[in-house]
Amino acid sequence: MHTELGVVHTKIERPDPAAVAALSAFGSATVHEAMGRTGLTRPYLRPVYPSARLCGPAVTVLLQPGDNWMLHVAAEQVRPGDVVVAACTTESEDGFFGELLATSFRSRGCAGLVIDGGVRDVADLAAMDFPVFSRAVNARGTVKATLGSVNVPVVCANAPVRPGDVVLADADGVVVVPRERVAQVAEASARREENEAGKRERLRSGELGLDMYAMRGPLAELGLRYED
Numbered sequence: 001m002h003t004e005l006g007v008v009h010t011k012i013e014r015p016d017p018a019a020v021a022a023l024s025a026f027g028s029a030t031v032h033e034a035m036g037r038t039g040l041t042r043p044y045l046r047p048v049y050p051s052a053r054l055c056g057p058a059v060t061v062l063l064q065p066g067d068n069w070m071l072h073v074a075a076e077q078v079r080p081g082d083v084v085v086a087a088c089t090t091e092s093e094d095g096f097f098g099e100l101l102a103t104s105f106r107s108r109g110c111a112g113l114v115i116d117g118g119v120r121d122v123a124d125l126a127a128m129d130f131p132v133f134s135r136a137v138n139a140r141g142t143v144k145a146t147l148g149s150v151n152v153p154v155v156c157a158n159a160p161v162r163p164g165d166v167v168l169a170d171a172d173g174v175v176v177v178p179r180e181r182v183a184q185v186a187e188a189s190a191r192r193e194e195n196e197a198g199k200r201e202r203l204r205s206g207e208l209g210l211d212m213y214a215m216r217g218p219l220a221e222l223g224l225r226y227e228d
């Protein structure tokens with residue numbers, strides 16, 4: 001998938017903003033479960049401050065290792081509410097992004113960054129409350145010397161992402177929802193939360209998972225013994 005270099009696609013398909021807003025109410029674990037346990041990136045992508053969370057259509061970026069040129073190119077393609085999702089042609093943990101680029105992204109209405117690479121200035125990013133999910137925090141600087149691409153399909157930390165797919169990230173992880181499925185996944189997430197609310201009430205009142213999930217029979221069948 002990482003083949004198309006030197007191109008910027010300026011027209012991308014974004015999902016219905018109302019569906020994106022509906023999806024944004026849910027956590028990454030709920031959304032992942034509601035998608036049939038799919039869509040997650042590898043868990044090494046972590047928020048640079050604990051309360052960071054984001055949800056929005058992806059402007060995708062393919063970077064070359066140690067080169068952040070294409071992030072500046074991507075800034076121009078951002079529409080309000082978009083999330084920039086950056087992958088790299090080769091693993092690279094250099095500090096591609098910091099508070100200056102965050103200032104630029106924010107001025108375009110960017111909702112945050114997910115990057116399979118390093119970032120820096122994380123104290124400033126936290127103070128700005130600009131949500132960033134990265135594989136590393138690294139002061140090491142980058143250059144502007146080689147072409148990548150903007151708005152091409154990428155694979156970010158193992159997850160395929162097309163421009164306009166919705167990326168949702170919080171302290172539990174980063175999940176990618178195909179742009180055609182956003183409304184359906186939001187509905188499935190709501191149903192899942194209603195179901196969990198019922199279970200939470202029963203657990204709070206002291207009922208055991210053993211009974212709520214009818215586990216005693218299957219455990220006995222497998223030969224679980226209780227001994228004094």
Ligand SMILES: O=C([O-])CC(=O)C(=O)O
Nearest residue numbers: 096097098099100101102
């Ligand atoms: O300038 C850079 O290359 C990355 C950075 O630290 C910033 O955006 O503030």
Ligand SMILES: [Mg+2]
Nearest residue numbers: 098099100121
């Ligand atoms: Mg900086």
